[in-house]
Amino acid sequence: MNSGVGSMGAMDPLAALRASADLYINPDAREDARRDASLLLSTATPGTVPEAVHHYYGLLPLEADPASPAGAPRSSTGGPPSVVYKAVSTDDGRGYALRRYLGAPPARGDAIVASVEAWKRIRHPGVVALREAFTSRAFAPARSAMPPANELVFAYELHPRAETLRAALQAPPHLSSLHAVDGPLSEAAVWSLTTQLLTAVAAVHAANLVLRTALSPDAVLVTGRHRVRIGRLAEADAFDADGGALGHAASTARLAALQREDLGNLGRLLGALVNRGPAAGAADAGRRAPELTRLVSLLVGGSARTTVTDVLSFIAPRLAAESAAVWSHADATQAVLHQEYDASRLLRLSSLLGFINERADDASAATGGNAAWSETADRYLLKLFRDYVFHQVDADGRPLLDYGHVMECLSRLDVGSPETVLLSSRDGAALILASYAELQRCLRTSLEDLRMRANAHSM
Amino acid sequence: MNSGVGSMGAMDPLAALRASADLYINPDAREDARRDASLLLSTATPGTVPEAVHHYYGLLPLEADPASPAGAPRSSTGGPPSVVYKAVSTDDGRGYALRRYLGAPPARGDAIVASVEAWKRIRHPGVVALREAFTSRAFAPARSAMPPANELVFAYELHPRAETLRAALQAPPHLSSLHAVDGPLSEAAVWSLTTQLLTAVAAVHAANLVLRTALSPDAVLVTGRHRVRIGRLAEADAFDADGGALGHAASTARLAALQREDLGNLGRLLGALVNRGPAAGAADAGRRAPELTRLVSLLVGGSARTTVTDVLSFIAPRLAAESAAVWSHADATQAVLHQEYDASRLLRLSSLLGFINERADDASAATGGNAAWSETADRYLLKLFRDYVFHQVDADGRPLLDYGHVMECLSRLDVGSPETVLLSSRDGAALILASYAELQRCLRTSLEDLRMRANAHSM
Structure with missing residues (x-):
């Protein structure tokens, strides 16, 4: 799936690796991780x-x-x-x-x-x-x-x-x-x-x-x-x-x-x-x-x-040099890891949105009789936010597939930034100004709602 | 957003770090990455x-x-x-x-x-x-x-x-x-x-x-x-x-x-x-x-x-021991990095699904007159797959919020595994057996479709 949508931007670990004087640098580490995972299966x-x-x-x-x-x-x-x-x-x-x-x-x-x-x-x-x-x-x-x-x-x-x-x-x-x-x-x-x-x-x-x-x-x-x-x-x-x-x-x-x-x-x-x-x-x-x-x-x-x-x-002086070379390698790996931590935090957030958006009515009906749970209140805001994050179009209505835009939106949601985003209903009739902090609150309460229902006794 | 949905399972780096005899282990590395990023801002x-x-x-x-x-x-x-x-x-x-x-x-x-x-x-x-x-x-x-x-x-x-x-x-x-x-x-x-x-x-x-x-x-x-x-x-x-x-x-x-x-x-x-x-x-x-x-x-x-x-x-023998200790640290960090690579690959995949699922009709209409693009053909399969990944319910219809299930499904989609998954329409009337390889193909062609329209001259 090397579909190459948008730019990987700051997530590319190679820049950091190339910048380090690292004898053990592996430019294919990302691909190797995939092959290792696939060998295991x-x-x-x-x-x-x-x-x-x-x-x-x-x-x-x-x-x-x-x-x-x-x-x-x-x-x-x-x-x-x-x-x-x-x-x-x-x-x-x-x-x-x-x-x-x-x-x-x-x-x-x-x-x-x-x-x-x-x-x-x-x-x-x-x-x-x-x-x-x-x-x-x-x-x-x-x-x-x-x-x-x-x-x-x-x-x-x-x-x-x-x-x-x-x-x-x-x-x-x-x-x-x-x-x-x-x-x-x-x-x-x-x-x-x-x-x-x-x-x-x-x-x-x-x-x-x-x-x-x-x-x-x-x-x-x-x-x-x-x-x-x-x-x-x-x-x-x-x-x-x-x-x-x-x-x-x-x-x-x-x-x-x-x-x-x-x-x-x-x-x-x-x-x-x-x-x-x-x-x-x-x-x-x-x-x-x-x-x-x-x-x-x-x-x-x-x-x-x-x-x-x-x-x-x-060979003591060589041992000293080797110890330093390995530290440089460990430090460079650590720097790449920190970038990846950012990415995995956003994956988690993206999955949480997935738990809520478009969740079917019959699931709602079975547990609370709430006819359109995923279309109302906090969930409606999150649905519009999902459209904003993933369904961008340009001035002529053509799809914009911008991975950088997705990362930026999710990063701001992650820290609950006070910055605001203008959300539009699908018919364009309603415009809602919401801060990322507010959207973060919507996400949290919606998840609590779902979790409460998950723990509820069946009816 | 420490909302703790489901289990982090194999993605938790601490287990790997604890398992290694690592003198330099930092149990707060994930939080430190976030704080470092915030100090810079x-x-x-x-x-x-x-x-x-x-x-x-x-x-x-x-x-x-x-x-x-x-x-x-x-x-x-x-x-x-x-x-x-x-x-x-x-x-x-x-x-x-x-x-x-x-x-x-x-x-x-x-x-x-x-x-x-x-x-x-x-x-x-x-x-x-x-x-x-x-x-x-x-x-x-x-x-x-x-x-x-x-x-x-x-x-x-x-x-x-x-x-x-x-x-x-x-x-x-x-x-x-x-x-x-x-x-x-x-x-x-x-x-x-x-x-x-x-x-x-x-x-x-x-x-x-x-x-x-x-x-x-x-x-x-x-x-x-x-x-x-x-x-x-x-x-x-x-x-x-x-x-x-x-x-x-x-x-x-x-x-x-x-x-x-x-x-x-x-x-x-x-x-x-x-x-x-x-x-x-x-x-x-x-x-x-x-x-x-x-x-x-x-x-x-x-x-x-x-x-x-x-x-x-x-102190040559101590230098040898230190060199080994640093290698152990570098290897443990590398192992955690590989897990994070897996996570970022799946985030990407999750975003690609997001580009397609529920994409509104007016975007389709503006570019190709295709009334329900995201509801038909390959996209319909991907929609049912999305339901399968994110909207699981238990036997009593209660939501199952299982992060491990999401990771497993996305991993199989990532490698295009020959294993099959039974997808059900929302009314339960239709059951479709699809392999992950087939779903991967659906995703690829749908993205190509979107990208073609993104590059098309406006009408």
Whole structure:
């Protein structure tokens, strides 16, 4: 419905976003909101997915089915093949990403439960939050001869427009959310991605956990412009062949060694970012960004005792710059939000008018015997006001579709301005001068009237 | 108009904000947006302020007049008494804070100009941005016997709900934006304020400038919940008695010494924060937050060669945590913004319906001779849909005022869902089954019809 009536005027958030020096600006935020809302309502062809899995419904596959010929290769996280669905929870109505591992899970259920409990506590803007893991037979084909496998499913918060870091790095620059609108990945952007990942690693290590295969280009998600999150938490632990090495239960020395491996994996990820693609080597990077290259060396090649805290101190001035950049982004978003608050206040007002205008007589008759409720007294003024707001015509009687006029009238009604408006009856015989304050009072009493009747005992 | 009809359901942003671990959550953001908009429209009693100063109009004093008996004491930044006005620029329609120094400025105009140019380039979320400085005779009393003084005025970006750090620290906890809703300033909050100020100092020092008196509780502003900005940039330079020591023109050694003094002043500010009030000493702080106390010692008492970069490395893990906290805040704000985008899309749709429903016959007659345009064909379906959306009644004929129902119907119309809705004529004689996709088509063609007539030559 991009029908483009009138001007959006001061409601356009892009002007505010463009005016800010915002690394994370998303010029399509309004359209993205619409697509996110529509993804949540989308479902698969009936019969191709279960109607419900646990407390989730509205399933829609988000990747190709690995069982089909065009399917994804075997999971890089070391587990069996898996497939991801969008789903909505009946608990909270929010969207989730369900990763279902095909076939029977490893038999170490208690270890998986303990690991999942530890990972559920990791809430950080640099990770995709894990909500829960469970097993389900719901995906089994209805007519299968085999008894259905009790498959392992991980439920994560949904990031509707996410793509893997690998896909983002391989996409052409103009299609990738990793790249600037007018060029390749800038050094400032790489530093931002670096600090997002590094602070997430710090939070995970502080909880005595290790990320392992979650620090791969297939598990890290790009969830917005210059915005990354480490995904697939807890999966590596569940499919770990080394039963005793689960991060949450490892010995101190084993944990330190695994965490040092995480830093190496992070270094390789950053190397790929510096080189704009995971296949390239580190040979050319030094000339482009010497400080970044030193960081990659520290991560990949530094001492065996290097910890994430050492790395944070090493890049402290960059952390300060990133913190400032994120504040600028948050402030710009807040400014746009304030404009939108104005808009939603007016939507509400418009709906309230809708409750009253032209309300049919039979509803009135059923409750109070008032023959033409919506045509008399306060309601008549509101009807004329509705005509004034929405049914403007020019001097020749042609319709004027002026969205700005609608916004202006509703804004004045919202604050109950003392300004007056000249309302005309439809036959033009009567002219009524009313202030917005008076119209606001009419609206309030009419709504009270309606609400009283809504609460009345039936007759 | 807090008339509270029905439930705001999924549109309520507070639920989303409460669900996030957001240190900067502002539960009154919606009301603040309204008050900010209204401050911008407020003006002083005519005759008490100039109608225009430079390209600024709509002046309103934001502090007591220092010339009046209840006025503020002499400026702590070392200059003459000053007074602050809110104003709006004719250049961009945005709000600004004008700080006017009473009386003639120091005669070193060229030094002030050079300093102001340097400060204008500092754009950082931890400072109040300086837009410009100028001199003006506009404030002189009309009937004064003296020739009007050419007074110095600094124009800063406006933060409508700002208070000085001194005022915030002295306010009772439940009234101060520095304190948690249910208790005193938490250690996490002090660390956040610390990193906000410290990263701003780093940006200023990197530009070879010094803050001097701007690092005082009278110049630092609290602009939101747990949100501070260093204000009054450039003012200390303008009124500096030591003519050769302006930050932007100082020798390297002098600059380093002044920057070290800035760190000491920052340390004293943080000490005041740790102690919840600027008057208290540092005696008790150690027990409460040992790491913060070590930082204050480093700033106030450390080596004469300590730089802001040393301090950043010292608190690197805190910088990482702050960066994550700000991302969480930005993400939560973004989520609320997406909900508001949904609301504004539906407001638009509601307005489009308003353009069509009940449009009077005389408008139709004047343009096409179509006797009952809004009652026939596609428009009739839209009229019945309007009844369905806004005029629901229960089994006993009582009005149902369900805001959630309105939102749901408009959302489905917005995406043109294949779902169907059973529409009933007002006499109940006819029932029509229509899909939202079909209703969306009706809306589009009706609008095209209206727009065609709007563009038609008059008859």
